[in-house]
Amino acid sequence: MSYSITTTSEQISKFKSQLKNAPKYPVICASPTFTMTMLNMNTSDVALLTAFTLSGAPVGWLFAAPLRIPTMKCAMVIGAVGGITYAMQRSYQRLSGYLPNSSEVSKYSFRLDDNGIQKIPVRRDPIPQSILDLAKDSSD
Numbered sequence: 001m002s003y004s005i006t007t008t009s010e011q012i013s014k015f016k017s018q019l020k021n022a023p024k025y026p027v028i029c030a031s032p033t034f035t036m037t038m039l040n041m042n043t044s045d046v047a048l049l050t051a052f053t054l055s056g057a058p059v060g061w062l063f064a065a066p067l068r069i070p071t072m073k074c075a076m077v078i079g080a081v082g083g084i085t086y087a088m089q090r091s092y093q094r095l096s097g098y099l100p101n102s103s104e105v106s107k108y109s110f111r112l113d114d115n116g117i118q119k120i121p122v123r124r125d126p127i128p129q130s131i132l133d134l135a136k137d138s139s140d
Helices: 009-020 034-039 043-063 068-096 102-107 129-139
Strands: none
Touching (some): 034 068
């Protein structure tokens, strides 16, 4: 019985798409949990959340003349929901390696998704340029 390994063009295109979407920064946790994402928020994330929330007050005040106070409160809640969503997205992307995360790399010396079984060091070197060029060529 002989086995042959064949690579189809579909498999190659799938691999190239995975390379194109690969994180460009060190991965601290491949799939952070809700709690991990919330605890990882930094000062700029909290400032964004505050800005989104407070921006709802003047919007609600200006656009609802007869019911200013209830509309202002509703607009602030909508701003808070948008702010927490955006702040969590940024925190998640830093942990996953899609945004610059030098402060997280210095904070965590091991990956957080190993469940304590083995300590995998955080990969501090960037993805080699040849691999990024291969992904870029596939998009052309």
